[in-house]
Amino acid sequence: MKEAYLIGFARKINGSGNTSEFDDIVAKLGNLGESPLSLIIDPLRVPWNDPLEKNHFRSGCAPIQALARAKEIIQNDIARAVIVEADEPLKTGYTRDERHRFMNIYGDDYTLGEAYTDVARDFISRNAITEAEFKSLAGLLFENYQKTFRRTNPAPDLDDKWFEPITPLFRGVDCANPLIDFSGKLLICDKSLAAQVGITDDRMVRIAGIGLGYTEDGRENVSSIAAYNHLKEAYSIACEQAEIDFATEYLADRAILETYTCYPVVPLAFLLASGIASSVDDIPGILNRYEVTVTGGMNLARAPWNNPALNAIITMYHLLREGPAKIAAVHGNGGMGFSQGVTILRVF
Numbered sequence: 001m002k003e004a005y006l007i008g009f010a011r012k013i014n015g016s017g018n019t020s021e022f023d024d025i026v027a028k029l030g031n032l033g034e035s036p037l038s039l040i041i042d043p044l045r046v047p048w049n050d051p052l053e054k055n056h057f058r059s060g061c062a063p064i065q066a067l068a069r070a071k072e073i074i075q076n077d078i079a080r081a082v083i084v085e086a087d088e089p090l091k092t093g094y095t096r097d098e099r100h101r102f103m104n105i106y107g108d109d110y111t112l113g114e115a116y117t118d119v120a121r122d123f124i125s126r127n128a129i130t131e132a133e134f135k136s137l138a139g140l141l142f143e144n145y146q147k148t149f150r151r152t153n154p155a156p157d158l159d160d161k162w163f164e165p166i167t168p169l170f171r172g173v174d175c176a177n178p179l180i181d182f183s184g185k186l187l188i189c190d191k192s193l194a195a196q197v198g199i200t201d202d203r204m205v206r207i208a209g210i211g212l213g214y215t216e217d218g219r220e221n222v223s224s225i226a227a228y229n230h231l232k233e234a235y236s237i238a239c240e241q242a243e244i245d246f247a248t249e250y251l252a253d254r255a256i257l258e259t260y261t262c263y264p265v266v267p268l269a270f271l272l273a274s275g276i277a278s279s280v281d282d283i284p285g286i287l288n289r290y291e292v293t294v295t296g297g298m299n300l301a302r303a304p305w306n307n308p309a310l311n312a313i314i315t316m317y318h319l320l321r322e323g324p325a326k327i328a329a330v331h332g333n334g335g336m337g338f339s340q341g342v343t344i345l346r347v348f
Helices: 019-032 062-075 096-104 112-126 131-152 191-196 219-227 230-241 248-249 265-275 280-289 297-301 308-322
Strands: 004-015 037-041 081-089 180-187 204-214 254-259 326-333 339-346
Touching: 004 019, 004 191, 019 096, 019 180, 037 062, 037 112, 062 081, 062 180, 062 204, 062 326, 062 339, 081 230, 081 326, 112 131, 112 191, 112 219, 112 265, 112 297, 131 280, 131 297, 180 219, 191 280, 204 230, 204 308, 219 339, 230 339, 248 326, 254 308, 265 280, 265 326
Parallel strands: 037 081, 254 326
Antiparallel strands: 004 180, 004 204, 081 180, 204 339, 326 339
16 A cells, blocks of 8 residues: 655745745646645634535644545545645734634633633543642643743743633643744655655655544533543554554654643643553653653644644654654644544654
């Protein structure tokens, strides 16, 4: 069966970013008579409950879902090249009222903050910890994100207000969407086509495994979401396809990771579902030693709404090409957690 490879990316933040390498590869594909199939990550302005158009994906899990579809398209010869793309003008494309209205995906009487508070409280109960302990873990997570971000960026300029509680369990830094304009693209194709446009092996990253897991969405399904069995399923499928145990590679410092970081319950759930942490008692030590993102997370790395996982895959592609890491995993989370996705990327 054909393998699918990432061979190019483009990214712009607030209109700034160099896309010339990506554009050059697409032009070379055109010269060969190849027109990549586009898979679209819907922006915020597309209503949450609207039917999905063909080749469109919606939610924070959408980039992983789109990558899974791209892999399937390549493997089944539906197309030889695929572009996964997103354009989210969160800063300039909406009024403040429009942003707030579109983000209330479960209606005005049940905000995302309330939804994640419910999920987090169920998670707290399941793991026999207190709300104070949960908040402590959330603080350690953000310290972990900042450590990563500061390695390659100036210290983040965050107003003190973002560290104040905005819900009973969350601070602004735990759940805010960065107010920026973001666009990103990934180019995927098979190895032979990559070679035809001059992409050498050291510039290819293989999509080694992708797992997707689902449960029912909505307020009445909090308990099912907070059990995160569908996340365990997604992770297991990704590892099986990639023929590795990612947790083993990660804990041995042979792999890099990007957990989904909007609301602390989500990365905590990933650490447990993946087996990286055997219990919540292990998590402080893990956060002290290992970085759970490569970007610094959603708020520091500046990828809004449905795009954190896409931004992370772009960053992983760059890091894997540069080395020394050869294995990476990216986690995606949709809605209040009803959809989960994990992709494992590899170079050789």
